[in-house]
Amino acid sequence: MEGELKPMDAEQLREYGHKMVDFIADYYKNIENFPVLSQVQPGYLRKLLPETAPTHSETLQDVLEDVQTKILPGVTHWQSPDYFAYFPSNSSVAGFLGEMLSAGINMxxxxxxxxxxxxxxxxxxxxxxxxxxxxxxxxxxxxxxxxxxxxxxxxxxxxxxxxxxxxxxxxxxxxxxxxxxxxxxxxxxxxxxxxxxxxxxxxxxxxxxxxxxxxxxxxxxxxxxxxxxxxxxxxxxxxxxxxxxxxxxxxxxxxxxxxxxxxxxxxxxxxxxxxxxxxxxxxxxxxxxxxxxxxxxxxxxxxxxxxxxxxxxxxxxxxxxxxxxxxxxxxxxxxxxxxxxxxxxxxxxxxxxxxxxxxxxxxFRSLKLWMVLRLYGLEKLQAYIRNHIELAKLFEELVAQDKRFEIVTPRKFSLVCFRLLPPPSNEDYANKLNHDLLDSVNSTGKLFISHTLLSDRYILRFAVGAPLTEERHIVGAWKVLQDEAATLLSKC
Amino acid sequence: MEGELKPMDAEQLREYGHKMVDFIADYYKNIENFPVLSQVQPGYLRKLLPETAPTHSETLQDVLEDVQTKILPGVTHWQSPDYFAYFPSNSSVAGFLGEMLSAGINMxxxxxxxxxxxxxxxxxxxxxxxxxxxxxxxxxxxxxxxxxxxxxxxxxxxxxxxxxxxxxxxxxxxxxxxxxxxxxxxxxxxxxxxxxxxxxxxxxxxxxxxxxxxxxxxxxxxxxxxxxxxxxxxxxxxxxxxxxxxxxxxxxxxxxxxxxxxxxxxxxxxxxxxxxxxxxxxxxxxxxxxxxxxxxxxxxxxxxxxxxxxxxxxxxxxxxxxxxxxxxxxxxxxxxxxxxxxxxxxxxxxxxxxxxxxxxxxxFRSLKLWMVLRLYGLEKLQAYIRNHIELAKLFEELVAQDKRFEIVTPRKFSLVCFRLLPPPSNEDYANKLNHDLLDSVNSTGKLFISHTLLSDRYILRFAVGAPLTEERHIVGAWKVLQDEAATLLSKC
Incomplete structure (x- = not known):
């Protein structure tokens, strides 16, 4: 930003704000093209950024280019439709607008x-x-x-x-x-x-x-x-x-x-x-x-x-x-x-x-919750929840149909807990096998799942709940899991 | 929002995001027109909103109209150039963009x-x-x-x-x-x-x-x-x-x-x-x-x-x-x-x-700090701080020139601690007088200041630091303080 500092100029906010909206909208348009789990190595960013803050101001264009080329590769995309790890952390248009308004008022x-x-x-x-x-x-x-x-x-x-x-x-x-x-x-x-x-x-x-x-x-x-x-x-x-x-x-x-x-x-x-x-x-x-x-x-x-x-x-x-x-x-x-x-x-x-x-x-966090409740309404919010639970049910059925896997606990909501069965008479190997399956699946960048231990068994967690997830993502994720499992089992 | 729920549709985010940017830019354009300290009474909002969340979705237009007519009257405008209370809480274009990006990535x-x-x-x-x-x-x-x-x-x-x-x-x-x-x-x-x-x-x-x-x-x-x-x-x-x-x-x-x-x-x-x-x-x-x-x-x-x-x-x-x-x-x-x-x-x-x-x-809060440091640079950030300190110095000088007031402690940064002197031989009355001055000044809506106690004396605090504050706001605020003080003193 050149010239005198006008840190809260309404017209600059308008101009740059529109650019940022487009940047974020484009991010969502292309979100499926990113590896879901970031594949960078520890310390990657320090190599890419200077050691001190700049003395002189830089342009928004410079910064957005750095976001694209240096920051986004280090982001794990929680809003990706192929994100199934931990629990979801939803973004939405209404929630985003509420955050904007809250940051705008900044009280x-x-x-x-x-x-x-x-x-x-x-x-x-x-x-x-x-x-x-x-x-x-x-x-x-x-x-x-x-x-x-x-x-x-x-x-x-x-x-x-x-x-x-x-x-x-x-x-x-x-x-x-x-x-x-x-x-x-x-x-x-x-x-x-x-x-x-x-x-x-x-x-x-x-x-x-x-x-x-x-x-x-x-x-x-x-x-x-x-x-x-x-x-x-x-x-x-x-x-x-x-x-x-x-x-x-x-x-x-x-x-x-x-x-x-x-x-x-x-x-x-x-x-x-x-x-x-x-x-x-x-x-x-x-x-x-x-x-x-x-x-x-x-x-x-x-x-x-x-x-x-x-x-x-x-x-x-x-x-x-x-x-x-x-x-x-x-x-x-x-x-x-x-x-x-x-x-x-x-x-x-x-x-x-x-x-x-x-x-x-x-x-002013109530703004975003208020906007979610008003812009969507309870009926559509219920439909939203039910849709994810249906998708989890679908995933559960796919797993159940494959004899190489087992469902570990009955699904209640939108999380499916499952694991790959070890070769017969080799239960000791089960935990390592599932650990390796998690690693190999997440390394593809095509989906991101996480794990837990239940009664000392290493379990894979498939949590449906990202706003953009559709049936095709469930089917695609299952395909990746099956392929990676087959590769691993062939090495047993 | 009508039809099927698409909670994170990129094009809807673009369309509505642009509307919200304009809404917020317009807010800053008109920010001097609001009373700085909200003048609503406790419980005002419950009378204006329904008792339950809507079953069906509403439009962004509806919500933005409610923000304008029901929410903003209840906002104390921390970003107003006439805000001098507590300590500042800065917003800026860079900080706002960083918040947007953080909310967009939502990891x-x-x-x-x-x-x-x-x-x-x-x-x-x-x-x-x-x-x-x-x-x-x-x-x-x-x-x-x-x-x-x-x-x-x-x-x-x-x-x-x-x-x-x-x-x-x-x-x-x-x-x-x-x-x-x-x-x-x-x-x-x-x-x-x-x-x-x-x-x-x-x-x-x-x-x-x-x-x-x-x-x-x-x-x-x-x-x-x-x-x-x-x-x-x-x-x-x-x-x-x-x-x-x-x-x-x-x-x-x-x-x-x-x-x-x-x-x-x-x-x-x-x-x-x-x-x-x-x-x-x-x-x-x-x-x-x-x-x-x-x-x-x-x-x-x-x-x-x-x-x-x-x-x-x-x-x-x-x-x-x-x-x-x-x-x-x-x-x-x-x-x-x-x-x-x-x-x-x-x-x-x-x-x-x-x-x-x-x-x-x-x-992802580091984004906004990174954007502030890059879009402004250290040199302009120093100039920004120095400008506020100069403005506080100006206010201090104005107070010092008026014999009815006193500066209570020497100014170090951008806060001026001062008080209205009571009529001679009536020091006991000083605290009530300054309390009343605070109330009457803040009730005008033209500026917002706060107070403290130092050695049991009730002191007025004038903290410069809002991004939009200029010399004319300092001079205008001082005029309001003088006028309200004159009215109060005339009643003593």
Missing amino acids: VGFSWITSPAATELEMIVLDWLAKALKLPDEFLSTGQGGGVIQGTASEAVLVVILAARDKVLRRVGKDAISKLVVYCSDQTHSSLQKACQIGGIYPENFRVLKADPSRDYALSPDTLSEAVSHDMATGLIPFFFCATIGTTSSTAVDPLLELGKIAKVKSGESNSIWFHVDAAYAGSACICPEYRGYMNGVEEADSFNMNAHKWFLTNFDCSALWVKDRSALIQSLSTNPEYLKNKASQENLVVDYKDWQVPLGRR | VGFSWITSPAATELEMIVLDWLAKALKLPDEFLSTGQGGGVIQGTASEAVLVVILAARDKVLRRVGKDAISKLVVYCSDQTHSSLQKACQIGGIYPENFRVLKADPSRDYALSPDTLSEAVSHDMATGLIPFFFCATIGTTSSTAVDPLLELGKIAKVKSGESNSIWFHVDAAYAGSACICPEYRGYMNGVEEADSFNMNAHKWFLTNFDCSALWVKDRSALIQSLSTNPEYLKNKASQENLVVDYKDWQVPLGRR
Whole structure:
């Protein structure tokens, strides 16, 4: 950019903004031509860029050329229709427009007064989404609870564990931190372990209960019940339990109703076990009546989380968290320095989301969720989810028809867990075989899948959920998997 | 949007993206016409929006009309040239383009493999920025340290306090958490207190030392020295100290060199006091040689933070944190579940930024910082900073010429702290008078300023730093302040 610096000139924004829109639209037009998983080697970019920032300004043309030739080769294309790894992370036109608008307004919404619309729209759209999920009314902002957009499910579980920790420590004294016990299953996401590390929960009090393979890796209520009883008998203080709807490894669904009742009964009148439900991935499916049953028992929960940025067309990041008792969050996370005081906050007329989260500043993220809900509407969003589940079903059928493979756990949503069977009487070789299959498939660049371990078996995960994925991509991916498997098996 | 859902159709993205660019460019064209501080009442938006999400899709036209008529009236316009509150939160064409591109690619960069370019570009641009700030080489990613983009300064100070906490607890045992002491001044940002709450530091061990009014509210080294000695004598364990370059209330600068030496000497060979420097706002100024002196002593620090999203034209959020010992961060924040394992990570060939931060997922935020540095270049960025400081100087001179006002602390950067003097022999009335002046000025909608308390005096803060602010806005703002002051004084 030549001449005087005009860093926010409206006409320059218009001119360059149009160029960037075209660049991004062209990216999506050609997205199938990229290797899905980036094939660069560690350290590739440092060789391509200068060692210091430029002294003088450069042109947008220069930068866009570098994006094309230096950055995009190092990108793993999560929006590619051939992306089936981890869980999806949806982009959409509506989500993208919402991000643009948020970046355009670029306000920092820590308190209501810093942009009332940001706080109020967030409360409203999270009430909308809560209603679409048929969450109990106690989670709505019109009562004692409410929703908040966190960056990620990690931050969601962290803030509720802090709220639960401080609630119990206020009762029993802060020296009792060494006695606080957290429960989850060995299928619970690692973000809970990290939240415990951050919150100072003693590692030996982080109970990872063995999920039940005969229940498709859901947690058995008896297991929880026994663990809680044992800990209480030895003088420890159970205070937090996390159940999952749609675990990361295999989309297992924990039985919320029974688990929640145990949490409530065991902790007695003081009701000190905070029950959190992590539906980061599968929560999106629960807007369809036929999947809402997986949420039965959520009325027992203290908090519920789903990531709109995963499978709900809302660009990253947008993790929706609801709590029944917002005061618990606020008591843990509020600060009230003089320089942020203002009439509306002091008079308790408003929500200040800074007190519901770890950071102070926050973006206007509700805009993109609002735009997704309005530009698509619930009916089409349900159709979107159902279509991916149909595509996953198709993939499952293709795998089932091939005797060289097996489906490892029954598919519940849009993830298929499967593996290549080793040659007869060579089960020890199975894990290496599937590891090699993963590597060879991902190295083709034609698709990207990921893996997990279930009962020590190395499993391939095929997660359908990218917005551009169609039947032809499923069929094509399966063909690549079959071809690479044949090559590997021929070498056995 | 009618017909079948095509959530990421390239041509729809192009068409709608162009419309959104025009909408945002028009917003900036007309930004001076809005009241800077939103004048809506609490709960205004719920009256304007439906109670549930729509079943059927709506049009972009509908949504943009609602943005114009329902959302924008509830926005406080941080990008307005008449915004002088808190600290600035810069938007720019380059930063906006970077956000667009990041939202367009929409990858989730928790591990190197999930998009190598995202991790590597972040390492490179933070090295660039470290060099522009003349940070010691130990903070570069080429050694044992390195930089990372956090969302906010709150997250930056949280992760370093966790790293410091766990480092000392590994040595002395985790039951010693009750003995760990944190030091800061009463001018340190409230995010440190929040980080301590989260990390389980005992509130009685959070030492808020009185800053010295005779040093313009910087912390006196003697004060720190005495506090540390006293705590050590009573068996407590000093482990963390935070100094600030440019405090929130008045941009005071703590004497890093002396404070850092105390931290080092007192803690002896074990070197267990982690020294963090918060330059969230004023760090940007330190790219100019004439302000770099404020950073002298940073070589004593373990970590350094500046917010590129404040005064460095990089859209929110982009908080740059550097550490000398990245392994301390990683030991506190890493998890390694099977489903995220991959060859590059397992072989320690790469940085996985998930282990440097609280969340797992992360956006491609380095793009916008890279684009700011390239599209503007360091020379123009320095000119940008200097221009704001000149404008603040102008405002300071205007205030100084008016006998009804006083400058409360000497201006260092682009913040002017001042107040309206009460009628003679009525000092008790001064705080209410300035509170009323703040209210009446902000109610005009013509500018937005904020306040603080210094030595129990209510002070007005005038922070220059919005990208569109010119001399005429300073002069106009001063005129409004004078007029409102005259009205108030006439009522005394």
